Amino acid sequence: MTVPRRPGRHYDYIDDGPAIYTDSFAVIRKEAELGHLPADAERLAVRMIHGTGQVDLAGDLVVHPGLVSAARSALRAGAPILCDARMVASGVTASRLPCDNEVLCFLGDGRVPGLAAEWGTTRSAAAVSLWEPFLEGAVVAVGNAPTALFHLLEMLADGAPRPAAIVGCPVGFVGAAESKQALTEFGDRFGADIPYVTARGRRGGSAMTCSALNALAKEEE
Numbered sequence: 001m002t003v004p005r006r007p008g009r010h011y012d013y014i015d016d017g018p019a020i021y022t023d024s025f026a027v028i029r030k031e032a033e034l035g036h037l038p039a040d041a042e043r044l045a046v047r048m049i050h051g052t053g054q055v056d057l058a059g060d061l062v063v064h065p066g067l068v069s070a071a072r073s074a075l076r077a078g079a080p081i082l083c084d085a086r087m088v089a090s091g092v093t094a095s096r097l098p099c100d101n102e103v104l105c106f107l108g109d110g111r112v113p114g115l116a117a118e119w120g121t122t123r124s125a126a127a128v129s130l131w132e133p134f135l136e137g138a139v140v141a142v143g144n145a146p147t148a149l150f151h152l153l154e155m156l157a158d159g160a161p162r163p164a165a166i167v168g169c170p171v172g173f174v175g176a177a178e179s180k181q182a183l184t185e186f187g188d189r190f191g192a193d194i195p196y197v198t199a200r201g202r203r204g205g206s207a208m209t210c211s212a213l214n215a216l217a218k219e220e221e
C-alpha cells in the first residue's frame with residue numbers, strides 16, 4: 001500500500017477544523033441580521049447560514065416560535081428524523097443526536113417507483129407516503145424536493161399523524177417557493193399548529209437542511 005504523501009505548504013490558510021467553525025460563526029454573527037427570529041433560534045440560523053455561505057439568507061428565514069423547543073424535545077425523546085433525500089439523511093451528524101435517533105429516507109424503497117407511476121407523481125412525493133407509520137411526533141426534513149413538501153402537507157391536511165416539527169427547505173425554481181409558502185400558511189388554512197422552519201423563495205437544499213437538523217440535534221455549537 002502506498003504511503004500518503006503530505007504536500008509542501010504553498011498557501012497560507014487555516015486548517016484547524018474547530019477553529020474554522022469558530023471563525024465562521026463569529027463572521028456570521030457580525031454580519032447577519034437575526035433580530036426578527038425567536039431568541040432560541042439564533043444558533044439554528046447561524047448554522048443554516050454557515051451551511052450555505054449566504055449571510056442574507058437570514059432575511060428569508062421563517063422560524064415558528066415553538067420550533068426549536070419542539071424539535072429538541074422530540075429528539076431527546078428518541079423521535080426519528082424523516083428525510084426526503086438521501087443527501088439530507090447522510091448529512092446528519094450522528095454524534096450530535098441525543099438518542100441515537102433513527103434517520104430514515106424511503107426514496108430507495110422498492111415500493112416507491114410503482115407508487116409514483118400509479119399516482120403520476122415524483123418518487124420523492126411517493127416516498128413521503130411511506131413516512132405515515134413513523135410520522136407521529138417525528139422531526140421531518142424536506143431539503144430537496146418541493147413535491148415532497150406539498151405531498152406531506154396534503155397528507156397532514158387529510159389527517160395523517162402530526163410530526164413534532166418540520167424543517168421545510170426544498171430548493172429550486174419550480175414549486176420550491178410555493179411549497180414553502182404553503183408550509184407557512186398551513187396552520188391558518190387547516191387549523192394545525194405544527195412548528196416549522198423554512199426559507200422563503202428559491203433557496204434551500206440538502207446542505208441547508210442538514211445544517212438545520214444538526215443545530216436542532218444539539219444545543220451547543
Ligand SMILES: C/C1=C2N=C(/C=C3N=C(/C(C)=C4\N[C@@](C)([C@@H]5N=C1[C@](C)(CCC(=O)O)[C@H]5CC(=O)O)[C@@](C)(CC(=O)O)[C@@H]4CCC(=O)O)[C@@](C)(CC(=O)O)[C@@H]\3CCC(=O)O)C(C)(C)[C@@H]/2CCC(=O)O
Pocket residue numbers: 084085086087088107121122123124125143144145146147148170171172173174175176204205206207
Ligand atoms: C425536480 C428535481 C429537482 N432536483 C433538484 C436538485 C438536486 N437534486 C439532486 C439529486 C441527486 C436528486 N434529486 C431527486 C430528488 C430528483 N430531483 C428532482 C425530481 C425529478 C423531482 C423532485 C421534485 O420536483 O419535487 C427528483 C426525482 C423524483 O422523482 O422525486 C433525486 C431522487 C433524483 C435521482 O437521483 O433519482 C436525487 C436525490 C438523491 C438523494 O436521495 O439524495 C441534485 C444533487 C442534482 C445535481 O445537482 O446533480 C440537486 C441537489 C440539491 C440539494 O441541495 O438537495 C431541484 C433543484 C430541487 C429540482 C426541483 C426544482 C427545480 O428544478 O426547479
